[in-house]
Amino acid sequence: MLDELLVAWIGHQRWFGGKGRPIDRLSVESDVELTSGLRHLIVAVWQEGSRDRYQILLGQRYDLPDRLEHAVIGQFHDWLLYDAAHDYELTGWLLDGMAADEDRGDLRMRHTPGVTIDTSQRSLVLGAEQSNTSLVYGDAYICKLFRRLIPGINPELEVVAALAARNAPHIAQPYGWIECDLDGTPTTLAFMQRFLPNANDGWDLALTSVRDLYNSAPGIGAAEAGGDFAAESRRLGAATARVHHELAEAFPTDVIETHEVKRMAEGFRRRLGRAVAEVPELREYVGALEAAYHLVEDLTVEVPVQRVHGDYHLGQVMRTPTDWVVLDFEGEPGQPLAERRALSSPLRDVAGMLRSFDYAARHLLAGHADAATLEPRADEWSRRNRAAFLEGYAEAGGVISADGQALLRAFELSKAVYEVVYEARNRPSWIGIPLAAFRQDAF
Structure with missing residues (x-):
């Protein structure tokens, strides 16, 4: 009973x-x-x-x-x-x-x-x-x-x-x-x-900034709008680098060799193949994505790996009166425990946050009557805050080498591929948000 x-x-x-x-x-x-x-x-x-x-x-x-x-x-x-x-x-x-x-x-x-x-x-x-x-x-x-x-x-x-x-x-x-x-x-x-109790969710703060920009007078850029978020993005980048440093000190670290890096690129490619089979809108971007993954295959350096957050985005951080606090270190709940505890490149977290900035910039455009007019403002807000985050990350000791740039881009694009499939299944009207990551000028 x-x-x-x-x-x-x-x-x-x-x-x-x-x-x-x-x-x-x-x-x-x-x-x-x-x-x-x-x-x-x-x-x-x-x-x-x-x-x-x-x-x-x-x-x-x-x-x-x-x-x-x-x-x-x-x-x-x-x-x-x-x-x-x-x-x-x-x-x-x-x-x-x-x-x-x-x-x-x-x-x-x-x-x-x-x-x-x-x-x-x-x-x-x-x-x-x-x-x-x-x-x-x-x-x-x-x-x-x-x-x-x-x-x-x-x-x-x-x-x-x-x-x-x-x-x-x-x-x-x-x-x-x-x-x-x-x-x-x-x-x-x-x-x-x-x-x-006195903290604000990072996603909500970012959306407030985007709304301020969208509601500002024509010709006003993200830097001049009342709710410019770039200073906070920079602080968040610095906090992220410090968390990565502490994780590297608290847990074992390792490197993955070049043959394992190639296997990582093969994984990106397999996920892309499955995604294209499910979401035909991805097909026109396959060539550019393959080229980005090929740059990872060509890397001849070892890649440092460590414990990471694993599901990093603006909804996982809170702004207190003094600084940013990172929450929810359990990784992606749907993944096996061993995978959530596995060592990975910290660039995976960086890529997740970069994608989150792009989502914050664009998600208000879904179904918006003036979406075409506001699209350039979304681009500007995303680029400005992504750049500020990366600057803060570097200033606080986060390392993104020249070779790391290729890996970071591959992580970000692979995340966007995942997002396309998710939106196609759950929120078809939002599919344009991750698809914007594959435009030629985004590469």
């Missing part, structure tokens, strides 16, 4: 990764009572022969207040079951457990050495996330519940803890985590760090 309720409910959750495919079966692998009315479940969901695991905070009440109606799972005997991540009367347990380094059943709750957790804070669920659920406790903490569970330590916990131990700047203080063993491997269930 519980399995049937969960099957009917889980497929509609925004963090469920198997939407659009039938659920063959669901089973509860772990069921731990945390406190009265609150259980922690790990469920296995089988679809088309493959299994994914998810965690659920299961609340049970006889009567449900109106504020929890949206979280209802269903009726089970005399109980109403619901997603208790939304119940601030129960989620204080997470703080209590981490503060006390408590073990409960298979769960281990821990706090970062040297910190004190204020357990009086009340939680509120953030509504914007897709793959996880984040609880904000007052103005103090943000606790991310990793809904889909992959055996192993989550890279976000691993990276932020290592950088905090070095007193690295540009990160949010870690406070605690929750883990259990899956398949005999310690696995991160939740991670809590400092909340930044």
Whole structure:
């Protein structure tokens, strides 16, 4: 009966990764009572022969207040079951457990050495996330519940803890985590760090700047518009270089030899082939893209690799009153854990941010009545802020050699190819944004 309720409910959750495919079966692998009315479940969901695991905070009440109606799972005997991540009367347990380094059943709750957790804070669920659920406790903490569970330590916990131990700047203080063993491997269930109540999202700040430019009088350039973002882009470039330096100090580094660089270029080319087969609009750019990838194949130098962010864009950075802070070091959630932890060129992060500047410049043009008129302004804003970011990156010690320029361009173009496929599948009206990266004058 519980399995049937969960099957009917889980497929509609925004963090469920198997939407659009039938659920063959669901089973509860772990069921731990945390406190009265609150259980922690790990469920296995089988679809088309493959299994994914998810965690659920299961609340049970006889009567449900109106504020929890949206979280209802269903009726089970005399109980109403619901997603208790939304119940601030129960989620204080997470703080209590981490503060006390408590073990409960298979769960281990821990706090970062040297910190004190204020357990009086009340939680509120953030509504914007897709793959996880984040609880904000007052103005103090943000606790991310990793809904889909992959055996192993989550890279976000691993990276932020290592950088905090070095007193690295540009990160949010870690406070605690929750883990259990899956398949005999310690696995991160939740991670809590400092909340930044007075910070602004980098994407929102960039869009404000773009709007200011679009609304300015004809002839006013990005440098003269009221919301010029270039100084912030430069600071962000410097912060990015410092984070890369700290990552290189905290974790092992290596180099990839020329034959491995050629294999990397082959990977770019294979992804392009698959993309062209799915999105014919890419076909006219294949020659120019192949030429860019060929420059990588011709490199005769070793390429330094290290731990990187792995999913770097304007939505992953926050501007506090004093500086930029980098968040979400877990990499791309849909990728295997080993791939997210693998060493890579820091230019991959740089390329991701450059693409994000281009998206910020152009995404307001989708469906805009004056898109053709505003296109030159989008170009100017993107070029100005990309250049400022790269200047800040170089000034703070980020290295982009002459050979690195070819690799950076290949990373950026490969990212744009991925974006074209994504937009074709999900937001066809936006496909022009990444396609603009392939225009001849962009090469």
